[in-house]
Amino acid sequence: MKLYYSPGACSLADHIAMHEADLTFERIRVDLKSKETETGEQFNRINPKSYVPTLEMDDGQRLTENIAILSWVAQRKPALAPNSEPGSLRLLEMLAFISTEIHKQFSRVFKPTSDAEATAAREKLGQRFQLIATMFKGEYLFGSEASVADAYLFTMLLWAKKVGIEVPEKLRNFAELMRARPAVQLAMKHEGLD
Numbered sequence: 001m002k003l004y005y006s007p008g009a010c011s012l013a014d015h016i017a018m019h020e021a022d023l024t025f026e027r028i029r030v031d032l033k034s035k036e037t038e039t040g041e042q043f044n045r046i047n048p049k050s051y052v053p054t055l056e057m058d059d060g061q062r063l064t065e066n067i068a069i070l071s072w073v074a075q076r077k078p079a080l081a082p083n084s085e086p087g088s089l090r091l092l093e094m095l096a097f098i099s100t101e102i103h104k105q106f107s108r109v110f111k112p113t114s115d116a117e118a119t120a121a122r123e124k125l126g127q128r129f130q131l132i133a134t135m136f137k138g139e140y141l142f143g144s145e146a147s148v149a150d151a152y153l154f155t156m157l158l159w160a161k162k163v164g165i166e167v168p169e170k171l172r173n174f175a176e177l178m179r180a181r182p183a184v185q186l187a188m189k190h191e192g193l194d
């Protein structure tokens with residue numbers, strides 16, 4: 001199994017989740033500017049969408065999209081999904097919120113078409129982080145155990161820190177808790193992140 005990733009990109013969430021699930025996999029770094037892999041392949045040929053993450057299964061099938069890959073990882077290790085009813089839908093709901101309402105909003109911060117757009121996106125992100133902080137059922141999003149959605153949120157919090165977006169104390173504490181997890185430390189080490 002191969003995970004195509006770029007250091008510090010959203011694929012870090014999948015990388016962390018795969019370690020949390022104790023999966024054995026190869027990591028292939030992708031240069032998102034040149035669209036070349038570290039093995040010298042044209043990434044567009046591997047994933048015509050041309051973005052990470054991309055997961056290649058041992059039978060050659062490829063899975064793309066954070067929501068799908070993280071859901072797949074949670075199916076491999078059900079402890080990484082909430083166990084209260086309806087667990088899989090609550091997970092999907094959370095992954096969709098993080099993906100469409102937080103992750104995608106960062107594009108407008110990283111590559112704004114105007115200063116006004118960047119300001120509006122930062123404001124929106126601040127509100128969304130405030131909101132997600134109220135959704136926690138415990139130390140982690142779904143209670144006392146980490147889920148694949150926590151790996152995704154942690155990655156978004158690294159981005160927030162990088163661009164100086166203030167987040168509530170609950171999220172700062174959560175990020176520290178995540179950072180102490182062996183799976184997170186391993187993934188960050190592999191990606192050359194602090």
Ligand SMILES: N[C@@H](CCC(=O)N[C@@H](CS)C(=O)NCC(=O)O)C(=O)O
Pocket residue numbers: 009010011032050051052053064065066067099
């Ligand atoms: N909808 C995709 C978006 C993935 C995405 O935005 N990937 C970024 C890195 S965080 C990327 O590879 N961007 C390169 C590009 O779009 O050219 C998902 O959620 O998996």
